[in-house]
Amino acid sequence: MPTTPVQALPYPASTDAPNGPVQLQALGLAVEPKLMMVFSTATDRDAKITAPTAGMVCWLQTPGCQAFYDGSAWYNQGRQRIVANRAARDALTNRITGDTTVEADSGSPFLWDGARWRGLWPSRYLYVPAVEVTAITNEVGIVRIDIPDMGCRYSAEFTAAAIVNKSVPGDLFHIVVHNGTGNPPPSLSGLTLTVEPVESGISGLLRRAQGAIGVQNGAYAIQVNVVRTAGSGEGAVSASGLNYANATIIPSWS
Incomplete structure (x- = not known):
């Protein structure tokens, strides 16, 4: 079967023998890794994607973030959020390393380093x-x-x-x-x-x-x-x- 020029997605040519199930399966298998895949956790993702390739992206329902594969490892992407104040920032429970917040009342930005919030504001x-x-x-x-x-x-x-x-x-x-x-x-x-x-x-x-x-x-x-x-x-x-x-x-x- 020929493929598309950009993402190499297969499609049947007019000269191919008709075989709808096989042809649709080939297209589905080619498309699936290029979608925003959704998994419950990183463990669920790793069990289902045993041979990831660079550029893959997915959504992890826990902790609620996007992740990408850079060719050697999966990395969670930090999220940027605006919160009302310090109390609202401290109340965040689904924090991941790299998350940033800005407190609306003070305008102060903070970064979660995996253990505590760090101030990103100048002196x-x-x-x-x-x-x-x-x-x-x-x-x-x-x-x-x-x-x-x-x-x-x-x-x-x-x-x-x-x-x-x-x-x-x-x-x-x-x-x-x-x-x-x-x-x-x-x-x-x-x-x-x-x-x-x-x-x-x-x-x-x-x-x-x-x-x-x-x-x-x-x-x-x-x-x-x-x-x-x-x-x-x-x-x-x-x-x-x-x-x-x-x-x-x-x-x-x-």
């Missing part, structure tokens, strides 16, 4: 102006950055800045950055991330403390405090309105 910048602080006696918080649950693992780099005006020049202060405890500011406990001294006799100069936090999963807080480290203990201090803290949030693939 984000958070900025918080300080509140004025007076009458510091030991340690008082001046500003706090609250990093929300980003929906994936992330790290952060931060910069804290403060102007400390001392009424007693000899008093010694440090700018201390802690990780937050989840309490309203000032939150004075937690791991010390970095310390920047304010020198004796110097008042009103901007001091910056920089650092980074390791990989986190969930909400986190960075608390910037002014700490008296030495001196009379009687002098007052004011924190200028120029105090601030900022952080750059970076999705993590570690």
